[in-house]
Amino acid sequence: MTAQPTPDSRFAAKVFPSPNHGERRFRDGTGERRPDMLLLHYTGMPVAGEALQWLCNPVSQVSSHYFVFENGHVLQLVPEARRAWHAGASHWAGETDVNSASIGIEIANPGHPGGLPAYPEPQIVATLNLCRDICERWSIPPERVLAHSDVAPGRKIDPGEGFPWRRFAEGGVGLWTEPAPIGGGRFFARGDAGPPVEALQAMFAMLGYGIAVDGQYDERTEAVVAAFQRHWRPAKVDGVADGSTITTLRDLLAATQGSRTA
Known part of the structure; x- marks a missing residue:
């Protein structure tokens, strides 16, 4: 047997x-x-x-x-x-x-x-x-x-x-940072372009996402932003890079660096 x-x-x-x-x-x-x-x-x-x-x-x-x-x-x-x-x-x-x-x-x-x-x-x-x-x-x-x-x-x-x-x-599995509150202020969305969008894309790429750093807020960038929100800022998933999303991304990158050097 x-x-x-x-x-x-x-x-x-x-x-x-x-x-x-x-x-x-x-x-x-x-x-x-x-x-x-x-x-x-x-x-x-x-x-x-x-x-x-x-x-x-x-x-x-x-x-x-x-x-x-x-x-x-x-x-x-x-x-x-x-x-x-x-x-x-x-x-x-x-x-x-x-x-x-x-x-x-x-x-x-x-x-x-x-x-x-x-x-x-x-x-x-x-x-x-x-x-x-x-x-x-x-x-x-x-x-x-x-x-x-x-x-x-x-x-x-x-x-x-x-x-x-x-x-x-x-519980010791995965990385988390408290999402920044959702509010007003400047945001980036599909169709935007320029150095600020390029800097945003660079941060997402630094975290690990597969994204072109070309300064164009295109369909792919929108999808990456929505994926990030779905995991780390789940209260609102819309693919728009508002202040809450950007601040949460920055905080998460800092936490990631801390995790890698711990």
Whole structure:
């Protein structure tokens, strides 16, 4: 009798294998590729069981390392050492093969198509425990715990502005700074151009977003701003770089630098 595989994380109940994975790829062709990024998703499907089956269907060509049900039950689908197919076309801090660099967690939630219902408490607790365990074992820094929407702005919007990023950071997972209050003042929006927009784009690029620093507030810039808001200033997600967004970005960059030197 073949022994059942053991999950990499003690917070996973068992392995429910997906065939959709491959070898982690190396940018320079040398050394051992270790994941140094954690990426969180929602399934975006109304029924958790159907989402799980889709992630394990070879036809889908998608997968994740872990799957978290609404009741907090956790399954491992792909070994952490393997490259799961969860990020798609994506970019962060110069990394364009996010699948090779990351561990992905799918959280059962209907998402925006289903009205973005709140994540249940048992699911939040289970996901936080799982994330903390992964980050500790792989030494994943707080600034590299990201949303799918962060690495694929405009193309993806999960796990959504309802995800409790603040609580995760307070629990030792991810980076957070208190969002600046929303108010009046100068703002930048689609169609604006010039050195101030270029400086804004440079700050987003410094944080890690894939954005051209060309001084044009175009569709891509708007998508990056919305992705940032969805994660770090969720009270208002509109793609407009108002004072609150810019101040929060500056504060987060300062916190990121502090995290990297700690």
